[in-house]
Amino acid sequence: MILWLLLLMSPCCLAVNGAAAGLGRIERCDTRCSQGLHCKTKPDYLFPPPCQTPADGLSTSSVFHNVSLSTVMSCEGRQKCSLHLRIKTGLHLAESIHGVSICTVTTGMMSTCRVVSFTRASRQRMSGLQVVVENDCTVVSPGQKVMVTVKTVLSYCGIAWTGTYEAPDCISEDLQRHVPECITGRLSYDVNPQRKELSVSVADMLEDHDYHLRLCHKDFICIGTGANTVIKKEELVKSATLPYSRPLPCLCIEGWSAVMDAPRVQVCPFKERLEELWFGITFDPLEGTLSWEPACPVTAVVALCQEGEGGVCVDLPNAAQNVSREKIAFTKVDPHPRLCMKFTAGSQSWTRCPFTDARFQAWEVVATGRQGHEDVKMLSQIAAEFSVGLCERSKGSAVCQITETHTIHAEKNKAVGLNLTGKLCDSCLQVKRLDVKFAATVVHCLQQCNQSSHLKHAISSQSTWSWTWVVLPAGVLLSAVIIVTVVLHILLTVYRRRKQKRNGGCAFERQTDPAFECVAPALQTKPVVHGGVLVPDSPQ
Incomplete structure (x- = not known):
């Protein structure tokens, strides 16, 4: 001892x-x-x-x-x-x-x-x-x-x-080649991502023994994901094809000789694919619990954050947890589309936003234009309490300075109106849910100062379009009248010239000008004297 x-x-x-x-x-x-x-x-x-x-x-x-x-x-x-x-x-x-x-x-x-x-x-x-x-x-x-x-x-x-x-x-290496207790075989592989298959080849395996291959998830031990594949010692080509479902970083190929207590060797083709771990986020709408469980052991920090402008996600206070193997959960979470989960491993970070499809969104701010200003209401699918602050945003600044704050209680599926008459122009509403532990802060900016200018612009545009619809048809109609008149004048002129040719070159119209040479009596008659008065014969 x-x-x-x-x-x-x-x-x-x-x-x-x-x-x-x-x-x-x-x-x-x-x-x-x-x-x-x-x-x-x-x-x-x-x-x-x-x-x-x-x-x-x-x-x-x-x-x-x-x-x-x-x-x-x-x-x-x-x-x-x-x-x-x-x-x-x-x-x-x-x-x-x-x-x-x-x-x-x-x-x-x-x-x-x-x-x-x-x-x-x-x-x-x-x-x-x-x-x-x-x-x-x-x-x-x-x-x-x-x-x-x-x-x-x-x-x-x-x-x-x-x-x-x-x-x-x-x-x-000397032991791996010559001592039976250390001979594991050497594994090489090719990845086919389209078919999700691994083609594995084995070299330097223990002589006169079969060889086992399998896929496993590596932790303290390598936990198998399916049945083993056996390579017979008689086979000339020592290879096998192993299908996989997800390229996880802990997914490994394990091989060992078919002897008692044989040493094993693992190679992990996807060990750098950490981004494959940040899936599987679940949300319980009844409990308001947002949870995630790592598919592989990983040293990382998981935090809740709010997505802002430019895709930057700002961490919420007191909303970070260290993770290695165990499942993590955030309780009393408001499922808003801007609320996201950030994963940080080493110097890299990834962001996943599970509520972007608005399937779990519990409330929203609805604004409608009415009588020159916006009518703003809160619409919630659950009974909740909100903090609504009126704030002003300076030009060129993303910070909204709060001027006054109100607390509003919203009933389930009942719209709550916000009386904003007489408030400052170009102001914004900063809304945050109070009855939860983790919530996003939403800023909704009003446009009531621009309503009159927008209305004038709309009326001006409408008048312009009205005059356009009057003047344009009138111009088209006048052009048609002028064209028809010119065509008729041309036709009448042609008709007269043709008729004049048929009548010998003289027109039947009364001529008052003595210069016309074609004026002549149609019949020659002799004058008859009646009592010294010269009376022309009447034409027959």
């Missing part, structure tokens, strides 16, 4: 953990001593004798020097290698030291000890010299923690070296 506590609590690690690529190879484990020092290995006593009082001058620092721990690899095939702990001990040999005892203890295992004893002749010959004892027969697993204790034989009280060591983990 004492050894186990030392293993967990000791901060000492006197040797490099051997995680570097390319571990040393041994053909078989063995114990080696310095040249000239003959030694042999045997199991330690089952019940070791009690320690003895050391002679003068013997101490841990004077006996043990340069004790080091490392990892070597023993292989029987390309994928059949095992890890061994190499313990190299340097010590100052004395006649009272007959050998060394090396004990190792690992998690969940009992202590294992072996004794390396020196022959009497060799230790007498090399007494007083620095010697080295090396043993590499302790088998360890990848990533395993080991506590090592080296003592002298005979055992002297208080003279012992103790250290801890952690074997290299499977992150070493």
Whole structure:
């Protein structure tokens, strides 16, 4: 028990953990001593004798020097290698030291000890010299923690070296290729977003074993999303196609060999797609609760904000929550189209506005023009209380300065009129719901000052259009009369000329001008004298 506590609590690690690529190879484990020092290995006593009082001058620092721990690899095939702990001990040999005892203890295992004893002749010959004892027969697993204790034989009280060591983990490429406990296979993939499929290929899988593939959501463990796909060891092409529904950042491809307690490997094709997490916002209209649950573990800040001009969303006070895995909820929320949820992860932010379709909108401000000013009413689908402030907005400023505030209680589905007669021109209404915890502030600007000018413009436009409809037809009619008159005059002139030609060139009209030569009597008659009066004969 004492050894186990030392293993967990000791901060000492006197040797490099051997995680570097390319571990040393041994053909078989063995114990080696310095040249000239003959030694042999045997199991330690089952019940070791009690320690003895050391002679003068013997101490841990004077006996043990340069004790080091490392990892070597023993292989029987390309994928059949095992890890061994190499313990190299340097010590100052004395006649009272007959050998060394090396004990190792690992998690969940009992202590294992072996004794390396020196022959009497060799230790007498090399007494007083620095010697080295090396043993590499302790088998360890990848990533395993080991506590090592080296003592002298005979055992002297208080003279012992103790250290801890952690074997290299499977992150070493050398282990991933040759140690069965670390062989996971290497996964590569192609994404088909149109068909929502992942084409997965496997390389360097464990020989003579089938291989499993699946999609899973990665958290503390990778939780599967469907059935496993098995790649048979006989298949020449080690590949499979896996369909997916959403490209979530925690959606991973997991693969492992078909052996007991096989290590697994995951690759996550969409780990950068954080924007896929900001969906699934729900609202309970009865409770007024706005909630969201992350589909993947994520470190983010979720806040309520009000969307303003230019798409900028301003955070509401005291409306932010940190999120990692659990569902978050905001209670007593007013479902207004300008109320949004902002997600911030790292230096990036995303905004989602769940009420933009006005499906859950509970109230609105309705304005109608009447008698030169706007008639403004509040229409609410639920019984609610509102703060209505009259404010003025300066030119070039987006800030509305409140001049007076009123509290209005609205009944369900009953319009509440706001008496604004005599109020200042170009003023605005700032409306906010009071009976909830989180609400947007809505500004509705009035236009009553411009009603007269708008009316004059409308009347002027109407008069212009009226005169246009009178003058335009009259002009068309006059043009038609002139055209008809000209055509008739031309026809009459042509008719007269044709008739004149038919009558010999003279017209029947009475001529008063003596210059006309075509005036002649139609018949020649002789004058008859009657009593001295000359009377012309009457024509027959």
